[in-house]
Amino acid sequence: MGEDDKTVVGRVAAILDAVAEASAPVALAELTRLTGIPKPTVRRIAANLVARGILGRTEAGYVPGGKMLRYGLHAISRHPVALAVQPYLQDLHQRSMGEIAWFATAQDGELTVTGTAFSKEHLTAIRTSWWPFSEQLGNSVILVAAGRLEIADQPERAERILAEGWPRLTRYSVTDPRRMRELLAEARATGVVQEDEQTRLGWSCMAVVLRDTAGELTGALGVTGRTARIVARGLRRSLLQSAGELQAELHPRDGRTGSGGGSAHGGEVVLDERLRVGYLLPGASEPAAAVPSPPA
Secondary structure: OOOOOOOHHHHHHHHHHHHHHOOOOEOHHHHHHHHOOOHHHHHHHHHHHHHOOOEEEEOOEEEEOHHHHHHHHHHHHOOHHHHHHHHHHHHHHHHOOOOEEEEEEEEOOEEEEEEEEOOHHHHHHHHHOOOOOHHHHHHHHHHOHHHHHHHHOOHHHHHHHHHHOOOOOOOOOOOOHHHHHHHHHHHHHHOEEEEEOOOOOOEEEEEEEEEOOOOOEEEEEEEEEEHHHHOOOOHHHHHHHHHHHHHHHHOOOOOOOOOOEEOOOOOEEEEEOOOOEEEEEOOOOOOOOOOOOOOO
16 A cells, blocks of 8 residues: 655655556556555546656556656666666577566665566566566565575575565475575575576576675676576576676776767667677657768
């Protein structure tokens, strides 16, 4: 249940958060329940946001609007981490034979998925699965690869969860505290976690931690998908290599960040030298005119 802070900004933010984080359109009654805001107020604010193009309205409920999507793209274009990680995600997606590659950013000690690369066949799983909102799992987040990396980095939280226990998610879920303590120690020592069908039958996940030059947790790179492909020979090695290269790019020893620059189209250009792939994301302004092609 949400908590209404009764300020205009707080109520708008709560409504936007609820719609943005949902995996399906949010009906008015559900939006009221999620935000804790009176229904007439939710209806009025949501209608205003729809009129401004920030939210959209379907028969099933409210969805992110075109303007919200544009805001997100503009924000990404100014975020060097989001730009730098894209080539690595696409490379891992291909190396895993089409499974889901993802990148998570550490925010206040919590790993939150902020980038993915996946095939059309995984679209339903992305829309309906619990991930990347692993906070819904409670203590069972310790079974998730990214969750185990996160908890392994927080000894006090790890001890609390080990003492309280956690519900199993599948018949393969590790629920023995002694065994889980060993797995957490392994995650701390190696920075790698692989879970096979502990959270969802037929699915497995492998993740590698990323740290800055001071050794602080900054993120994780991983692959989630069908078990037979996740455990395929060579994927662990590819993931470790990609994580090492990405970590060096995001946190170079000399303090310099990855290459990038403004574009004639008002966007941001990133060129990945390793994969020889260039990316252009929209910037804050629209192009004033088309750029002519160079002469042959």
